[in-house]
Amino acid sequence: MTDPLNLGLDPAGHRAPAPSYRRRRIAVGLLAAAATAIVVAIVITFFSTVRGWFGPPADYSGPGSGSVVVAVHQGDSLTAIGQTLVHDGVVRSVGAFTDAANGTTAIGPGLYRLRHQMKASLAVSLLLDPKSLVQSRVTIPEGRRLRDILSTIAQNTQISLSSLQAAAKQPQALGVPSWGSGHPLEGFLFPATYNIAPGTTATQALRAMVARFNEAAAQDGLVSGARQLGYSPYQVLTIASIIEREGRLTTDFAKIAEVFYNRLQKQMPLGSDATLFYVLPPNHGPLTQSDLSLNSPYNTRTHQGLPPTPIASPGDAAITAALHPAHGPYLYFVTIDKAGHAAFATTLQKFNELVAQSRNNGVQ
Secondary structure, eight states: OOOTTOOSBOTTSOBOOOOOHHHHHHHHHHHHHHHHHHHHHHHHHHHHHHHHHHOSSOOOOSOOEEEEEEEEOTTOOHHHHHHHHHHTTSSSOHHHHHHHTTTOOOOOSEEEEEEETOOHHHHHHHHTOGGGBOOEEEEOOTTOOHHHHHHHHHHHSSOOHHHHHHHHTOGGGGTOOGGGTTSOSTTOSOOSEEEEOTTOOHHHHHHHHHHHHHHHHHHHTHHHHHHHHTSOHHHHHHHHHHHHHHOSSGGGHHHHHHHHHHHHHTTOOOOOHHHHHTTSOTTOOSOOHHHHTOOOTTOTTTSOSOOSSOSSOOOHHHHHHHHSOOOSOOOEEEEOSTTOOEEEESSHHHHHHHHHHHHHTTOO
16 A cells, blocks of 8 residues: 555555654754854954955064164063054054064163164064163273273263262272272272163262272282282282383383382382372373472372372283282383383482483483
8 A cells, every 4th residue: 555645654554653853963963063164164264364454463674774762661561662662663563573572581671772664573683682772881991090980981971970979989888898998989990891871870880890890809819919918908909000000011010010019118219100190180291399399198209108099990910910020129110212111220320321211212
């Protein structure tokens, strides 16, 4: 028997089995998953297309031009730095900078010299380069006295001379060694080249110079070497400062030290013109007869022994010579030629002959 009316009867007249709802649910789930996958694909395609429309964050393409000083403050995030760079016309967008600086944590505070309209990655490179930091370079030559050193710093930085002079009156606050306690700062500012960043205070600048002196003193063995010579470290520093001012060539320093130690041991006046010039006005010119009779402890022609303080900042060569003088009988020396060589003598008569020779050679 057929079922022309589709009543679900088999030929024997029985009802057809009920449909499987479980299979239907699986089918619906598969269709939903497929639809979700399609939606995800569409979303991805959409955003990829949008990114293609707009591209990566706006950026400049070249190294930039000109010069601009940018401030990075303590605690600035990469986004904050990027905002500063955009404001100052360095990079084109914050996003370009943060993308280029992703993972960077070494950008410290300070003033940096960058360029206008430069590629973000190049800006990051400059911010990581210590040479980009804006700072003043101050060179202090050997043999400069305190007043001249302070003036040089003031002329080459934003630190005022008055603040430097005030800081110099507190040597202990600047890290002067214990054996220098109670003495003025003269001699403790080591001659070298210093990079002084913007915002550095007078105390910080002078403390860095004293720290450099302490390093040199430790390397040269100033304390132990002075003890072996039978002098205090401060006395050796004073001798070194006189050697620095009296000598012109470092090759003569050890013999000049020999002369001064021999005179001290024989209780002879040092006879140093350099110590006398220390208390005379700047650009004084040649010594006069009245200068030679000046009543001052720095007049080592008339006052026996060392002057009360160093008369300048000695460098390594002078300190080394003061610690390791030549051993011989010399008691006199004079600059013998315009090249700066010194000639030495054991007697006053020979010294006077050398002085005459020096004048004939045009040495002033």
